[in-house]
Amino acid sequence: MRTIVKGKNFDVPDYVRQYTERKIARLERILDDRSDALVELSVEQHRSAAVSHIVEVTLVIDGRTLRTHAAGPTHHEGVDEVVDKLERRAVDHREKPRVRSRPDEEKNLLRKIADGTAEPGREVKIVKTKRFAIEPMFDEDAAARMDELGHQFFVYVDAESERVQVLYRRRDGDLGVIAPVLGGEYTKGRSAGRSNGRH
Missing domain, CATH: 3.30.505.50 (Sigma 54 modulation/S30EA ribosomal protein, C-terminal domain)
Structure with a gap:
């Protein structure tokens, strides 16, 4: 699994980068080498200390993208939470029919997402409404x-x-x-x- 770790307006320390790459590598046992990951880390000082460190992850699986977020008092805790979420979602994603992208597109998709140059995907229609308590x-x-x-x-x-x-x-x-x-x-x-x- 190829993993790109980047910071938003700050340089990611080596120990945070290494920890992130090691944790993301856990997903290989579910997705093997068919996926790539872009991890974006940021710190938002206006938030409370408990949720000031933001972790955003984009997985590219056979040309499809899977995104999730987490926040915590440190990037380590944010990474732990986001990996737990991704492990649950990756199992469901793995069960979907495998759709192969054209080789060049699949090779470059993660880099395009990281650079902000990826083309917009197909807009998904809302087909169901669910009522739930607002909290x-x-x-x-x-x-x-x-x-x-x-x-x-x-x-x-x-x-x-x-x-x-x-x-x-x-x-x-x-x-x-x-x-x-x-x-x-x-x-x-x-x-x-x-x-x-x-x-």
């Missing part, structure tokens, strides 16, 4: 829950702003957040600039 959670937890449900959007109460938000998957595979503001006024939580920047 406060952080964006990364909402993203993980949305992935577990297999939905293209997820409604939740943001733990920081205490407002209802909608997380959705964009056509390019990234995630966006819709944060409604009643009456055009904003009195608590994120600033308007921060929310708009994440759409």
Whole structure:
């Protein structure tokens, strides 16, 4: 399994890179050598210390992409959590019919994702609605829950702003957040600039 570990606006320490590569390698026993992994690490100082270290992983399996997120007080703990999630999801992914990509596309897909030059994938239609209790959670937890449900959007109460938000998957595979503001006024939580920047 090829693994790319990169930091968002910071240099990843060697010990964190080595730990991440070692943990991601655990997935080989499920996916053998048919997959590649892009791991993006970041630190968000505005979050509480318990969820300030963000880990985002994109797996490329036979030309298909599988994404998940985790957050913790350190990147080590975030990596542990995201690998546990990926192991569960990779088992389900492995059972799907294997679809081969053209050799050049499969070889370069992970690098294109890492460079931000991958072409948008096919937009998936929402075919089912599920009712569930809304509970406060952080964006990364909402993203993980949305992935577990297999939905293209997820409604939740943001733990920081205490407002209802909608997380959705964009056509390019990234995630966006819709944060409604009643009456055009904003009195608590994120600033308007921060929310708009994440759409």
